[in-house]
Amino acid sequence: MVGVSIKNSLVERHAEALVAEALGDTRVVLVNGARQAGKSTLTRLTAERSDNPTMRFLDDPTTAEAASGAPADFVEHNGLMVIDEIQLAPELLSSIKLTVDQDPRPGRFLLTGSSRVLALRALPDALPGRMEIIELWPFSQGEIDGEPDAFIDAAFAHGPHLDHSSTLRRRDYLERATIGGFPEAVRRTPRRRSAFFNSYLSTLIERDVLELASIERHGELMRLLALLAGRAGGLLVPSALSNQSGIPRTTLTRYLDLLGSVFLIKRIPAWSSGHTHRVVSTPKLAFTDTGVVCHLLGQDVNRLAEPGGSAGAVLENFVVMELARQLTWSEERGQLFHYRTKDKVEVDAVIETPDGRVIGVEVKAGSTVRGEDLAGMRHLEKQVGERFVAGYVLYTGQQTLPFGDKVRAVPMDALWRARP
Structure with missing residues (x-):
């Protein structure tokens, strides 16, 4: 299992198995939860076990600008794409929907969010049937x-x-x-x-x-x-x-x-x-x-x-x-x-x-x-x-x-x- 380090020891997260299972049969997986709960670490370590992963961090201003300026180009990739803090660029979801409709293989996108993305007013639709949401809480x-x-x-x-x-x-x-x-x-x-x-x-x-x-x-x-x-x-x-x-x-x-x-x-x-x-x-x-x-x-x-x-x-x-x-x-x-x-x-x-x-x-x-x-x-x-x-x-x-x-x-x- 993957985890994060606390006082030089590795803390295993129960959600890791849920993410891996979801990526096996679902096109888009969203890890949603509180800021500082460990979402970025979980998804980064998950991506490291994938072939040819693509990482996008939207809290980087240049990356966010690219996402806003050309969302269709931004989501083009092979393998697994991880997009961290998707709520910062909800306009990407329309392009993600189009991409996974054209290529319906499972495990295409792994997203994280620090707010309830489904409540965002800018969300065109919630990728019905295409996305599974896994909530990550602070440590149990x-x-x-x-x-x-x-x-x-x-x-x-x-x-x-x-x-x-x-x-x-x-x-x-x-x-x-x-x-x-x-x-x-x-x-x-x-x-x-x-x-x-x-x-x-x-x-x-x-x-x-x-x-x-x-x-x-x-x-x-x-x-x-x-x-x-x-x-x-x-x-x-x-x-x-x-x-x-x-x-x-x-x-x-x-x-x-x-x-x-x-x-x-x-x-x-x-x-x-x-x-x-x-x-x-x-x-x-x-x-x-x-x-x-x-x-x-x-x-x-x-x-x-x-x-x-x-x-x-x-x-x-x-x-x-x-x-x-x-x-x-x-x-x-x-x-x-x-x-x-x-x-x-x-x-x-x-x-x-x-x-x-x-x-x-x-x-x-x-x-x-x-x-x-x-x-x-x-x-x-x-x-x-x-x-x-x-x-x-x-x-x-x-x-x-x-x-x-x-x-x-x-x-x-x-x-x-x-x-x-």
Whole structure:
């Protein structure tokens, strides 16, 4: 597998196998994801294993000028062409479409993008039937540790019989959350990591967001980010955010869409069985990376661990985004939701497969689990019925404990260490 170097060791990326598989039968493959997540490294190393690859980097001004001036000539090639940061020249996509229609062999183009290319207004069409999109996230915990990252497959395979023990404690998980998964952040010391996050957010707002839309008041957007960090893991209610921030709702909705388009935040949709009218349909807010959340909150591992810290919300965000990462490569195909009723009975994460099987995941920042912590899971189990495979309370304790036939409290690092 290919990877990137962290502290002189090679970190293997799960997405590498997905890219290779896609290039084997698809004309155009797009690796899309957050800036600094490792897309350029992944695609460069993939190209090095190809015969006669052609590399194009659109963040080079001369290369970008050539792409804009003569797009048809720009995409002429034999073998595999890699175009990095395709959102900088979306007009190329029409020429790529024409090229792959004339020569439909698989593996013609490998593209990368740091914004959701399908949302670009300049996109003539999304190369339907010709392009596969693979999302590359910042490192997962399994990629950092060299572990399988197979909790979802293990959960559906073993159900309530999943058993896992751990040596990690609460502070270990909080430290992982403050570091996050960006390769550059993982490499650095805490002080230097803060400098990275400052630079990352500044570049994201001043460059990537401006590529998608004209934003005049950058400071307003940065203040919104700080406000959103305090709501990580909570319901995403634009009207409440508008009232608290003083940003008009239409503007705020536009800002939220832009922050999602550059992979900074993610909406987790609400799950419903269709049998109850008391389910909340509002999505939850998650940040792609918890290191960014902790930086925006100004909380290091010591502050998070304090009674007034944000450990609960941050660890929920941490778990939910590890699940989101795994769904891009797990054998079990599923969708990620949250569950909440109007009576505030909730489950932090729900994964449902196309055939209707469901697992629930609740996150607890503490090392003990009490009966009242399971109210949401019991409610979900009742709603799902026989399709409910199991419910898991991922907590900072060290052993798996049963809470009835289908519910287990499981150490949080089962997320990346459990095996199917």
